[in-house]
Amino acid sequence: MQQAALELFTRDGYAATTAAAIAARADVTERTFFRYFPDKREVLFDDGQRLEHLLTDALDAGPHVVAEALPRALRAVAADMEPRRKSLAQRAALIGSVPELAERELGKLQVWTRSLTRTLTGWGVDELSAAASAEVAMAVFRAAFTRWVADGESRKLGDLLGEAVTAVGLQWGIAEG
Amino acid sequence: MQQAALELFTRDGYAATTAAAIAARADVTERTFFRYFPDKREVLFDDGQRLEHLLTDALDAGPHVVAEALPRALRAVAADMEPRRKSLAQRAALIGSVPELAERELGKLQVWTRSLTRTLTGWGVDELSAAASAEVAMAVFRAAFTRWVADGESRKLGDLLGEAVTAVGLQWGIAEG
DNA sequence: ACCCCGGTTGTCAGTGACTGACAACGGCGG
DNA sequence: CCGCCGTTGTCAGTCACTGACAACCGGGGT
Numbered sequence: 001m002q003q004a005a006l007e008l009f010t011r012d013g014y015a016a017t018t019a020a021a022i023a024a025r026a027d028v029t030e031r032t033f034f035r036y037f038p039d040k041r042e043v044l045f046d047d048g049q050r051l052e053h054l055l056t057d058a059l060d061a062g063p064h065v066v067a068e069a070l071p072r073a074l075r076a077v078a079a080d081m082e083p084r085r086k087s088l089a090q091r092a093a094l095i096g097s098v099p100e101l102a103e104r105e106l107g108k109l110q111v112w113t114r115s116l117t118r119t120l121t122g123w124g125v126d127e128l129s130a131a132a133s134a135e136v137a138m139a140v141f142r143a144a145f146t147r148w149v150a151d152g153e154s155r156k157l158g159d160l161l162g163e164a165v166t167a168v169g170l171q172w173g174i175a176e177g
Numbered sequence: 178m179q180q181a182a183l184e185l186f187t188r189d190g191y192a193a194t195t196a197a198a199i200a201a202r203a204d205v206t207e208r209t210f211f212r213y214f215p216d217k218r219e220v221l222f223d224d225g226q227r228l229e230h231l232l233t234d235a236l237d238a239g240p241h242v243v244a245e246a247l248p249r250a251l252r253a254v255a256a257d258m259e260p261r262r263k264s265l266a267q268r269a270a271l272i273g274s275v276p277e278l279a280e281r282e283l284g285k286l287q288v289w290t291r292s293l294t295r296t297l298t299g300w301g302v303d304e305l306s307a308a309a310s311a312e313v314a315m316a317v318f319r320a321a322f323t324r325w326v327a328d329g330e331s332r333k334l335g336d337l338l339g340e341a342v343t344a345v346g347l348q349w350g351i352a353e354g
Numbered sequence: 355a356c357c358c359c360g361g362t363t364g365t366c367a368g369t370g371a372c373t374g375a376c377a378a379c380g381g382c383g384g
Numbered sequence: 385c386c387g388c389c390g391t392t393g394t395c396a397g398t399c400a401c402t403g404a405c406a407a408c409c410g411g412g413g414t
Contacts, residue, residue: 018370029393034372099284106283107276135316196400206364211401 001026001033005043010090014098041104044091048108051077055112056119064123070137071165073116077141078157085157089149113138140164178203178210182220187267191275218281221268225285228254232289233296241300247314248342250293254318255334262334266326290315317341 004025008017019040023033037043058076059069081088095101113134120130144161151160181202185194196217200210214220235253236246258265272278290311297307321338328337 019372020370030371031373031394032392035392038372040371103280103284106287107280110283139312195398207400208365208402209363212363215401217400 001028001036002043002047006087006091006094009044009094014094014101041101044095044101045104045108048112051080052112052115054080056115059116059119066120066123066125066129066133070116070133071161074137074141074161074165075158078144078161081145082157085148085154092145092149109138109142136168140168178205178213179220179224183264183267183271186221186271191271191278218278221272221278222281222285225289228257229289229292231257233292236293236296243297243300243302243306243310247293247310248338251314251318251338251342252335255321255338258322259334262325262331269322269326286315286319313345317345 001022005017005022008022008025019033020030022040022043023030026033033043037046055073055077059073062069062072095105113131116134116137117127117130120133121127125133141161141164144157144164147160148155148157178199182194182199185199185202196210197207199217199220200207203210210220214223232250232254236250239246239249272282290308293311293314294304294307297310298304302310318338318341321334321341324337325332325334
């Protein structure tokens with residue numbers, strides 16, 4: 001159904017695509033659609049939950065050192081996304097052009113951020129540092145992701161992410177040193 | 178209607194309050210309600226547009242120096258909110274407990290952030306610095322606001338804001354110097 | 355006093371997102 | 385072959401939201 005939804009949204013626009021139409025294209029009834037997705041928007045976001053787990057799992061799977069673990073977590077997500085650039089770009093374009101979807105995305109990203117923060121505080125990192133680090137990590141990821149989907153000549157997300165991390169590291173380093 | 182809506186949402190819950198009920202309490206029809214507010218959530222947010230103008234106007238109304246203008250803008254908004262603590266706290270509690278509303282709030286805050294960023298770039302500030310400064314300003318404001326509405330013994334929002342600004346200034350100063 | 359006019363409101367009918375209740379179906383272990 | 389459970393279809397209903405049109409209302413010109 002996700003596939004069907006993405007196609008129809010892209011072709012006819014989000015508002016003009018009814019839940020029934022998506023269901024029909026996926027050969028189920030509207031009722032079934034709403035059994036899988038709590039609402040029409042969610043059909044574009046439920047994959048996000050998997051990524052959230054990936055993110056926090058990768059964070060925990062290795063040394064509990066913030067400056068090392070956060071990049072590791074971001075890389076894990078990047079690796080998962082890497083082979084799906086086409087559809088992710090399509091999805092991003094859609095979300096960017098429909099306020100209703102953009103709002104939902106913000107909500108999801110905030111949940112991710114909180115999730116990272118909670119994991120870090122679980123390690124003993126103080127609340128403020130944890131929250132700040134998580135916010136920065138997400139900002140870095142968004143920056144890299146945005147460039148990735150906008151990029152004409154398919155650079156790898158992992159590379160863009162690496163550059164962004166390094167850039168922040170340098171800024172941070174200069175500022176601190 | 179805003180008043181009616183806030184009361185009903187608080188008393189019966191957001192989901193359980195129909196648009197028709199709000200309209201009825203304000204002695205208008207449902208149709209009129211939707212002429213003033215594009216959707217049910219917006220009844221809690223339309224005041225935000227006024228604040229957004231206040232924010233950017235205050236930013237421009239004085240020396241175009243980022244480190245001075247941003248605090249000035251935040252203070253202007255704080256001054257406007259100061260006498261309305263009760264209802265703002267009520268509103269904040271509501272928004273915090275209804276995901277649907279929390280999403281909308283995130284969207285609005287992002288708009289404010291972009292609005293600040295645009296004003297700053299209009300002064301010749303480079304895109305990255307402008308965006309970063311705007312994000313920090315909003316984060317500071319949110320931190321102060323959160324403490325303000327949670328605070329039992331009514332400290333002034335302006336004061337909390339001042340402390341938050343100073344705290345960030347110090348951190349920043351130490352980091353840079 | 356009369357009219358006319360633009361803006362606000364009410365009325366009505368309709369669409370589409372979403373939900374609850376129940377029936378029908380389809381493998382699968384006994 | 386039967387009963388069982390999880391998935392799906394069906395149906396009826398609620399509610400957010402919209403477009404079209406009629407009714408109303410205060411003011412400005414004659």
